[in-house]
Structures are given as structure tokens and as C-alpha cells.
Amino acid sequence: MQDYARIAAAFDARPPGHSLPRSLYLDEEVFTFDQVALFRRAWMHVGFEIEFPATGSYQSIKIGDAPVILIRDRSGQIRGFHNTCRHRGAELCPEGSGKAARLVCPYHQWTYDLAGKLIFAGRMQDGFDPAQHGLRPIHVETVAGTVYACLAETPPDFEPYRRAVGPMLAVHNFQNAKVVHTATLLERANWKLVMENARECYHCAGRHPELAITFPIFAKGNFETISEHEANFDRRMLQLVLPSAPAEGAWWQAARFPLNEGAVSMTMDGSRGVAKLMCPTGDGDIGSLRWALEPNSFAHSTGDFTFTFYCQPINARETLVIGKWLVHKDAVEGVDYDLAKLVELWDTTNLQDRDLCELNQRGVNSPAYTPGPYSEISEALVHRFTDYYCATARAFLDEQQAARTPTSSAAIAA
Numbered sequence: 001m002q003d004y005a006r007i008a009a010a011f012d013a014r015p016p017g018h019s020l021p022r023s024l025y026l027d028e029e030v031f032t033f034d035q036v037a038l039f040r041r042a043w044m045h046v047g048f049e050i051e052f053p054a055t056g057s058y059q060s061i062k063i064g065d066a067p068v069i070l071i072r073d074r075s076g077q078i079r080g081f082h083n084t085c086r087h088r089g090a091e092l093c094p095e096g097s098g099k100a101a102r103l104v105c106p107y108h109q110w111t112y113d114l115a116g117k118l119i120f121a122g123r124m125q126d127g128f129d130p131a132q133h134g135l136r137p138i139h140v141e142t143v144a145g146t147v148y149a150c151l152a153e154t155p156p157d158f159e160p161y162r163r164a165v166g167p168m169l170a171v172h173n174f175q176n177a178k179v180v181h182t183a184t185l186l187e188r189a190n191w192k193l194v195m196e197n198a199r200e201c202y203h204c205a206g207r208h209p210e211l212a213i214t215f216p217i218f219a220k221g222n223f224e225t226i227s228e229h230e231a232n233f234d235r236r237m238l239q240l241v242l243p244s245a246p247a248e249g250a251w252w253q254a255a256r257f258p259l260n261e262g263a264v265s266m267t268m269d270g271s272r273g274v275a276k277l278m279c280p281t282g283d284g285d286i287g288s289l290r291w292a293l294e295p296n297s298f299a300h301s302t303g304d305f306t307f308t309f310y311c312q313p314i315n316a317r318e319t320l321v322i323g324k325w326l327v328h329k330d331a332v333e334g335v336d337y338d339l340a341k342l343v344e345l346w347d348t349t350n351l352q353d354r355d356l357c358e359l360n361q362r363g364v365n366s367p368a369y370t371p372g373p374y375s376e377i378s379e380a381l382v383h384r385f386t387d388y389y390c391a392t393a394r395a396f397l398d399e400q401q402a403a404r405t406p407t408s409s410a411a412i413a414a
Contacts, residue, residue: 007033008397011390018371020386025190025364031316034191037396038295038389039064040151042251043158045297045308046070047147048174048326052078056100056114060093062312066151068138069093069103073114078142080149081116081135092135103135145174148293156251164247165254168289171242172301173278173328180333181325181343185350189357191296191313192389193364194321197357198298198309199385202378207356211349214263214270221380222246223257223290233258233287240282251388253381254291265302266345273342274304276331292381294388305337307346317361323350 007030010021024030044063047070051059058071060083067083069092083092090107093100102119103112111120116135121128139150141158143166148158187194197203204217211217220226223246237244237256244256263270264285277284284303292298296311305327312320325343333339363369374383 018373022369028316035064037393043148043150045293046149049145050177059097060095078140080138080140085110086133144169160249161252168243168254171279176329177326178329179324180327183323185321187319187354187357189361191311191319193360194311194319194357196382197353199381200379207352208349214259214266222253223255230258251294256287256289258287265304268345272304274327274331275336276328277303278328279303
């Protein structure tokens with residue numbers, strides 16, 4: 001059983017507006033706590049509907065440390081299940097993608113239909129009820145071609161996100177996209193250090209000269225309008241009827257913002273990376289839609305392509321970063337885009353960020369590390385992330401405490 005009192009004390013020790021206490025970045029016990037308190041309770045952006053092109057198309061992935069399967073059933077709905085057989089717990093599908101008419105456990109061949117119902121369990125005794133042994137479902141939602149999953153029994157309310165961000169996503173035509181590249185990168189750093197780095201550009205001027213060509217590295221907060229260039233962009237988006245004002249909820253943010261003057265896409269030189277546009281409005285010159293979910297993802301959608309970033313914790317000091325690039329389904333490699341040039345900017349940036357996160361981890365390992373103050377100007381989204389992390393963790397700890405504390409009436413009866 002976890003020592004929640006010790007973990008709670010670490011959260012209590014964090015000064016407001018500062019980075020986290022050392023143990024929250026180092027301890028394996030805290031890593032296990034994070035899986036239970038955050039990753040098994042939050043909505044996660046897990047992919048796109050086009051990754052499930054036909055009945056039986058599936059993706060076997062991990063949400064935190066939990067293996068899950070997402071699959072398109074015979075009605076066309078995308079369902080989600082825990083990736084564990086109801087017999088003796090064997091993994092049903094290895095990580096990756098595929099297509100199946102049914103899900104068959106490779107151990108003892110227990111077989112499930114695409115809705116998770118157990119339809120075959122050989123040589124079981126009289127009285128065995130298959131209806132009691134279907135796959136355990138998880139919650140799945142779709143919005144404008146994007147897919148989300150949550151492991152919680154009662155997930156956070158999804159509708160505010162759908163209402164606010166759905167119209168912003170819809171213009172990017174994800175139903176007519178394709179994934180053209182996926183990259184994975186092992187970072188020897190705690191997942192929270194990876195996400196803190198991903199939530200700020202305080203370091204960009206000194207460490208991301210390529211990104212600085214197109215990205216407004218001195219932007220404030222969630223890309224609030226502070227310059228004439230940004231004000232002109234907001235007016236043009238209004239004329240194009242493209243939602244651009246920042247929208248935020250407890251566990252998500254989205255905003256459309258202008259790229260640097262002269263840039264129309266997030267490539268090495270700011271030129272268009274794909275000739276066949278995903279969003280032809282304004283001839284594709286629509287800045288970037290940044291949409292992010294706590295605790296572990298963000299994406300940038302320009303007029304010509306989308307890049308997504310997922311952070312998958314492995315242990316207390318290792319994290320897997322997964323990047324995906326999407327283009328229009330009719331875009332032809334070698335004709336409409338050069339794949340090497342398309343992925344170069346984000347590949348370069350991610351490698352630079354890996355080095356920074358590992359640098360950060362090595363410093364946090366020192367017993368001399370103490371939490372430092374965030375820049376209110378340049379690290380607003382980092383501050384937001386760590387506040388979200390602490391508030392979510394505290395809510396979980398309070399729930400556990402309440403569950404262990406007898407009610408007054410129960411105490412009297414005892």
C-alpha cells in the first residue's frame with residue numbers, strides 16, 4: 001500500500017508559483033501514484049478516427065501504465081477496452097495496430113466480439129456464464145475526427161471541451177487526413193519535466209533557433225493578443241470565420257495564433273510543407289491551432305499539416321515521447337510533400353528538448369535542488385500544468401482520506 005501521507009507532505013511543501021519538490025520528480029512510489037491519481041482518471045487524446053478505417057481496425061496502446069485496445073465495431077463506433085483477457089489476464093493484442101474480426105486471447109483462445117462480449121470459452125464447467133466475463137470497457141469520445149479515452153469509472157465532463165474546441169478542430173478536416181509519419185523518442189527524464197518543457201518557450205530563443213524562425217517564441221500565456229501583428233491576425237481570422245480566441249477548461253486549452261511574419265507553416269523556413277491543404281480557408285495561411293490536454297499531450301494544426309505530441313511515462317526517470325504527422329489523405333509523397341522536409345523541424349526540436357529534459361533531470365537529481373519560481377510572463381502554461389497536477393493529486397488524496405475515515409454515524413455505531 002502506498003504511503004499517501006508522505007506523498008501528501010511533498011505536495012504541501014511546494015511553494016506557490018514554483019516547480020515541484022524533488023521527490024515528485026524522482027520517487028518510483030510517486031510515479032506509481034501518478035498513474036493512479038492522474039493517468040487513470042483523465043481524458044487522453046489517443047489518436048484520430050482515420051486510424052480506424054474499417055470494421056475491426058484497432059490500436060493497442062498504453063494510457064500511462066495501463067494497456068488498452070481501441071477498436072471500430074460493426075456499427076462503426078470506436079470502442080475501448082482494457083487489454084487483458086477475462087480468463088487469467090493475458091494480453092490480448094501486442095502494442096501496435098491491426099485489423100481483426102474478433103479478439104482472440106493467444107493463451108487459451110477465449111474469444112470476444114468487437115463489442116467486447118465473450119463468445120467462446122472452451123471446456124468451461126457447467127454453470128459458467130459468459131455474459132459475466134466480457135472485456136472491461138473504457139470511456140471513448142470522438143470530436144471532429146479526433147479520439148479520446150478515459151479509464152475512470154466516472155470521467156470528467158467531456159462536453160465543455162466538445163463545445164469549445166470541436167469547432168476549432170473541425171476546420172482541419174481530420175476525417176480526410178492520413179498519418180504519414182510516427183516517431184518515438186526515449187527521454188531519460190521524469191514525465192513531468194518533459195511536460196514542463198513542452199508547456200513553455202522560455203528556453204526557445206537560446207535552444208531552438210530553427211523553431212524561432214516560425215514560432216512566436218515570446219508569446220505570452222495561452223497566446224493572448226499583445227502586438228499589432230497578432231491583432232491583425234485576429235481580425236483576419238474573424239473575417240474568415242475561423243475561431244481563434246483562446247479557450248480553456250480545467251484540463252484543456254486551445255488557441256489559434258499567428259506564426260511569425262512571412263511564415264505560413266511550421267517548417268524549417270516557414271514555407272508550406274504540403275501543397276494539398278488540410279484547411280484551404282485563407283489559402284492555408286491561418287497560423288497554428290494549438291490544442292493541449294493535461295496531463296500529457298499537445299498538437300499544432302497549420303493549414304497544411306498537423307503535428308501531435310504524446311508523453312508516455314515509463315518509470316520515474318524515463319519517458320517515451322510519441323510524435324505523429326498528419327496530412328490530407330490525397331497528398332502524394334514526392335509530389336505534394338517531401339517527408340524528410342515535413343518532419344525536420346519537429347524532429348530537430350524534439351531532439352533538442354530531449355537533451356534539455358535530461359539536463360533538467362540530472363540537475364534535479366542533486367540533493368541541492370530546491371523548487372524555483374516560474375516566470376509569470378514566459379512560463380504561464382508551465383505554472384498551469386503544475387497547478388493542475390497538484391490540484392488533481394490533492395483531490396485524489398482527499399478522496400482516499402475520506403474513504404479511510406469513518407463517518408460520524410459509523411463511528412458512533414462502532
